[in-house]
Amino acid sequence: MHSHSDELWLVNPRCEGKILQGVTTEIGGNCGTSVAPLYAAALAKKRRDAADYRLDVQWTSFDAFFTLVEREGVALNVASLVGLGTTRLCIAGPDARRLEREELDAQNRLIRGAIEEGALGVSSGLIYEPGRYADLAELVACASAARDAGAPLYASHVRDEGDAAEDAIAEALAVGERAEVAVQCSHHKAAGTKNWGKVHRTLAAIDRARTRGIAVACDAYPYVASWTELATVLPKSVRDGGDEAALVRLRDPEQAAAAALAVELARDPKFGGDGWDTILVTGVSSERNAELAGMRIDAIARRWSTTPPRAVIRLLVEEELRVDSAFFSMSEDDVAAVFSASFCSVGSDASARAFSGITARGVPHPRTFGTFPRVFGRYVRQRHVFETAEAVRRMTSLPAQQFGLRGRGQVALGMCADLVVFDDEHVVDRATYENPFVPPDGIRDVYVNGFAVVREGAVTGARPGRVLRRGPSTSS
Ligand SMILES: [Zn+2]
Known part of the structure; x- marks a missing residue:
């Protein structure tokens, strides 16, 4: 179907x-x-x-x-x-x-x-x-x-x-x-x-x-898990105008920090979000991050010694947004x-x-x-x-x-x-x-x-x- x-x-x-x-x-x-x-x-x-x-x-x-x-x-x-x-x-x-x-x-x-x-x-x-x-x-x-x-x-x-x-x-x-x-x-x-x-x-x-x-x-x-692009967690204002426009915004430190904050609030369990352990990265585009496939976002953040929202943004930038994830939602x-x-x-x-x-x-x-x-x-x-x-x-x-x-x-x-x-x-x-x-x-x-x-x-x-x-x- x-x-x-x-x-x-x-x-x-x-x-x-x-x-x-x-x-x-x-x-x-x-x-x-x-x-x-x-x-x-x-x-x-x-x-x-x-x-x-x-x-x-x-x-x-x-x-x-x-x-x-x-x-x-x-x-x-x-x-x-x-x-x-x-x-x-x-x-x-x-x-x-x-x-x-x-x-x-x-x-x-x-x-x-x-x-x-x-x-x-x-x-x-x-x-x-x-x-x-x-x-x-x-x-x-x-x-x-x-x-x-x-x-x-x-x-x-x-x-x-x-x-x-x-x-x-x-x-x-x-x-x-x-x-x-x-x-x-x-x-x-x-x-x-x-x-x-x-x-x-x-x-x-x-x-x-x-x-x-x-x-x-x-x-x-x-x-119980859906499967789509990780980029769908980004605020709409970041994604406006397509991938190239989104990448320009995410490469700018100030805009990336604002995006990280928005993403953090949206996923925060205190406000009804489902948290970062519910997102499993299933596929990336480049070889250098290939080993991250099969890891949850919270674990990737720990590996990179950063916060989950910043890990998401780093990964999306490195992979030029081409990351697939399962969402246990x-x-x-x-x-x-x-x-x-x-x-x-x-x-x-x-x-x-x-x-x-x-x-x-x-x-x-x-x-x-x-x-x-x-x-x-x-x-x-x-x-x-x-x-x-x-x-x-x-x-x-x-x-x-x-x-x-x-x-x-x-x-x-x-x-x-x-x-x-x-x-x-x-x-x-x-x-x-x-x-x-x-x-x-x-x-x-x-x-x-x-x-x-x-x-x-x-x-x-x-x-x-x-x-x-x-x-x-x-x-x-
Ligand atoms: Zn669909």
């Missing part, structure tokens, strides 16, 4: 971390970032990201990207949303401002082009640069452009998943109502101890919207409550990594390898949130329906043979935060379009996956 593999489909088409947990189709382009369209600042950013994986960006459109994926072959089926952060970067760069009329029109043309080339809908990432500068009117315009092009779907990493989570969900629902599109609330949660329990109110709001006729749904992963009861909603799909929110090679680095979130088996182990067998068959529906036909993937998601005559043979009494994740590169137990065979990609628990190396484009071509 929700992945971030994107250009990694080209870096390592075997997608081992995903197929070994039974994934047969991945939907990318989430949280406002997609592989296309790529112009100007969006192309420069993708080139920089891809360079980490020694990948040349030889495409600017979905057509060209999908053609490359088809030429290389890929183990599982792939599909993508078009990211509104990416389209905004194409049009206005990292600027912290509203778009002019002509810019909005240009953005809508990019969206229409992307949908015509097979994107399934649009996605927003409203905590990220520059996606967060889109106001409701811009989001409605973008979702309407997608609807007019034949893809009435808006997926959102909403503007706030903590203190203002209810307002953020209300905004996503407003986009659905005004643009008349389906809404997918991505990785639904309430982050921060003081916000625990809020999911009951957000889920109720989604339920009410559904009774009003909006096709709104959500997805979740079965862990959710309650297990909330995660169970979200899964108990009949409209909640399962999505890993992770990219496809391998057990060796260039994607096997850092200490990525264990959801990268364990999401789907863990749902059975923890939420079916331990917590009895749902039965096996219902858990399967949340991983198959429900996401296929929500994203308009025809011919997928059900075992029936005439459907594509995307199949997983697993032992429902024993299937379980083994990946941990300390040691994530471990495949699950209990998944025997995985078939994609009728071909085995996993047989007797071993990767076959076959690449039978297809690109699933919006429209009639998504059925076989």
Whole structure:
């Protein structure tokens, strides 16, 4: 339902971390970032990201990207949303401002082009640069452009998943109502101890919207830690205008001290913050800090004999903001409550990594390898949130329906043979935060379009996956 593999489909088409947990189709382009369209600042950013994986960006459109994926072959089926952060970067760069009329029109043309080339809908990432500068009117315009092009779907990493989570969900629902599109609330949660329990109110709001006729749904992963850029802890005023502007501010001692103070206050448990031991650094960009992956911020601060906020800022400056972290911010009861909603799909929110090679680095979130088996182990067998068959529906036909993937998601005559043979009494994740590169137990065979990609628990190396484009071509 929700992945971030994107250009990694080209870096390592075997997608081992995903197929070994039974994934047969991945939907990318989430949280406002997609592989296309790529112009100007969006192309420069993708080139920089891809360079980490020694990948040349030889495409600017979905057509060209999908053609490359088809030429290389890929183990599982792939599909993508078009990211509104990416389209905004194409049009206005990292600027912290509203778009002019002509810019909005240009953005809508990019969206229409992307949908015509097979994107399934649009996605927003409203905590990220520059996606967060889109106001409701811009989001409605973008979702309407997608609807007019034949893809009435808006997926959102909403503007706030903590203190203002209810307002953020209300905004996503407003986009659905005004643009008349389906809404997918991505990785639904309430982050921060003081916000625990809020999911009951957000889920109720989604339920009410559904009774009003909006096709709104959500997805979740079965862990209490989220995973995103460490830079998201910085005050918005520091991040305004994108990475380069933020780095200039953080390199200035006076501004860095002010940022450290703001960050300290926000995380202080005395004021309801969750403290620094709840943030685990999972990956950095440079070699010199590679050993910090797997350490919590408080421990890094001790190693550097400084305060945690100053350690965060030093690390972000040294790594030019390219630091990933796990945030232990959710309650297990909330995660169970979200899964108990009949409209909640399962999505890993992770990219496809391998057990060796260039994607096997850092200490990525264990959801990268364990999401789907863990749902059975923890939420079916331990917590009895749902039965096996219902858990399967949340991983198959429900996401296929929500994203308009025809011919997928059900075992029936005439459907594509995307199949997983697993032992429902024993299937379980083994990946941990300390040691994530471990495949699950209990998944025997995985078939994609009728071909085995996993047989007797071993990767076959076959690449039978297809690109699933919006429209009639998504059925076989
Ligand atoms: Zn997200």
